[in-house]
Amino acid sequence: MTEETFDVVVIGAGPVGENAADRAVRGGLKTALVEHERFGGECSYWACIPSKALLRPGNALAAARRLPGVPVGGALDPAKVFERRDYFTSRGDDSGQVEWARGAGIEVVRGHARITGEREVTVDADRVLRANHAVVVCTGSVPRTPDIPGLDEVPVWGSREATSASEVPARLAVLGGGVVGVEMAQAWARLGAQVDLIVSGPRPLPRYPEFAGDLVVEGLRADGVRVHLDSGLVRASEVDGAAKLELKGGETLTADKLLVATGRRPTTDDIGLEAVGLKPGSTLAVDDTGLVSEVEGGWLYAAGDVTGRAPLTHQGKYAARAVGDVIAARAAGEVVVEPWSQYTSTADHHAVPQVVFTDPEVASVGLAGPEEGRPHRVVDIDIAVAGSSLHADGYTGKARMVVDTEREVLVGVTFVGQDVSDLLHAATIAIVGEVPLRRLWHAVPAFPTISEVWLRLLETYGL
Numbered sequence: 001m002t003e004e005t006f007d008v009v010v011i012g013a014g015p016v017g018e019n020a021a022d023r024a025v026r027g028g029l030k031t032a033l034v035e036h037e038r039f040g041g042e043c044s045y046w047a048c049i050p051s052k053a054l055l056r057p058g059n060a061l062a063a064a065r066r067l068p069g070v071p072v073g074g075a076l077d078p079a080k081v082f083e084r085r086d087y088f089t090s091r092g093d094d095s096g097q098v099e100w101a102r103g104a105g106i107e108v109v110r111g112h113a114r115i116t117g118e119r120e121v122t123v124d125a126d127r128v129l130r131a132n133h134a135v136v137v138c139t140g141s142v143p144r145t146p147d148i149p150g151l152d153e154v155p156v157w158g159s160r161e162a163t164s165a166s167e168v169p170a171r172l173a174v175l176g177g178g179v180v181g182v183e184m185a186q187a188w189a190r191l192g193a194q195v196d197l198i199v200s201g202p203r204p205l206p207r208y209p210e211f212a213g214d215l216v217v218e219g220l221r222a223d224g225v226r227v228h229l230d231s232g233l234v235r236a237s238e239v240d241g242a243a244k245l246e247l248k249g250g251e252t253l254t255a256d257k258l259l260v261a262t263g264r265r266p267t268t269d270d271i272g273l274e275a276v277g278l279k280p281g282s283t284l285a286v287d288d289t290g291l292v293s294e295v296e297g298g299w300l301y302a303a304g305d306v307t308g309r310a311p312l313t314h315q316g317k318y319a320a321r322a323v324g325d326v327i328a329a330r331a332a333g334e335v336v337v338e339p340w341s342q343y344t345s346t347a348d349h350h351a352v353p354q355v356v357f358t359d360p361e362v363a364s365v366g367l368a369g370p371e372e373g374r375p376h377r378v379v380d381i382d383i384a385v386a387g388s389s390l391h392a393d394g395y396t397g398k399a400r401m402v403v404d405t406e407r408e409v410l411v412g413v414t415f416v417g418q419d420v421s422d423l424l425h426a427a428t429i430a431i432v433g434e435v436p437l438r439r440l441w442h443a444v445p446a447f448p449t450i451s452e453v454w455l456r457l458l459e460t461y462g463l
Helices: 015-026 041-045 048-065 078-088 095-103 159-164 179-190 210-222 313-332 386-391 420-432 450-461
Strands: 002-011 031-035 107-110 113-117 120-123 127-137 141-143 171-175 194-198 226-228 233-239 242-247 252-255 257-260 264-266 300-302 354-356 361-366 376-382 398-404 409-417
Touching (some): 015 031, 048 078, 048 159, 171 242, 171 252, 179 210, 210 226, 210 361, 210 398, 300 313, 361 420, 386 450, 420 450
Parallel strands (some): 002 031, 127 300
Antiparallel strands (some): 233 242, 242 252, 361 409, 398 409
């Protein structure tokens, strides 16, 4: 048994843990970063990066086909798509991430970490890391598996298999109408699979405005995806190496692979939470500085998916920067915590941006609709400006803004359409900055761009 002392020990070396460790080091603290799998984490090898690498070629091909005079023929070359994806994931080699961490002054520790006491982490049962100031949990999330009879008997993909596979299944069924479900349904349909998407509700993407799910369904069906709405998987069984799927309502499907995309849960099962009086597998409730609320002593922090606050890579990195900064400041005895300071992840409550990289894209920040009892007004319009007409023949899109009518500031914006993701950051800035609509009116959109939709939104509101 060896023992070492650090100022900070971070568990989990995905993008969130990397940011927490980096900010702590920048604050002058000796920091260890522990990872049992790959440095760079889920996002780098099995989620954000490879999924978008799979989606982009199909989106580019579809965009070209919407324009006359562009010589486009044939289909995607799956082997070339997989090769490009593998380039972005470094084929699972995390040496570049390790080199970055060491270059940033972070102590790299490989192994499985468990909290074994106050400010104490044990790695692989034989190496104890003690923290003078803080332990930070950044272990992310794993797929949630539904309790469906026969599911363990059939060829199943999780999100990792869906983003790392290098052969196109002839028949792919996708269970779940969330972001992973719709993105992977479209990606694999464009790569040549016959895809069935099984959605429990009347449309996918239920957390977004209804028009978002409806337009995404239109896009999926245009790519040949068979979308089963108000459905669900009742039972699964294996027949000749394939999955026989019995759906709600009596319909039966056969698929070579079944992608289960029914949500995620925090990865806290085996990190030693019981040592600090918490239940393994539970979400770690934190305040805006990332301090775990149910553990006394002010030493245990968490950021990212494990907190359940805003389970997105960019929001986890944002929270991790606040955690690293506040730990360093508290160690120096010089912190004053207030909303919107560098020590808090205040935006989690007001302005969480997200893009669904389907075709059409969905880009949203803040509220998806009005909150009951609040002075909110919703403005919905079609995206029909010169820029969208030039962008693609037959461009179809919609935009929504939610306005706090007492303060006359934006509290939510949603765009749906081809390439609307680049409109999102302007909306995020407007919400975070609480820019008055009458001042926003003077942010003149360049002509002819799709950004002119901002002018139409404000005109419809009454400016």
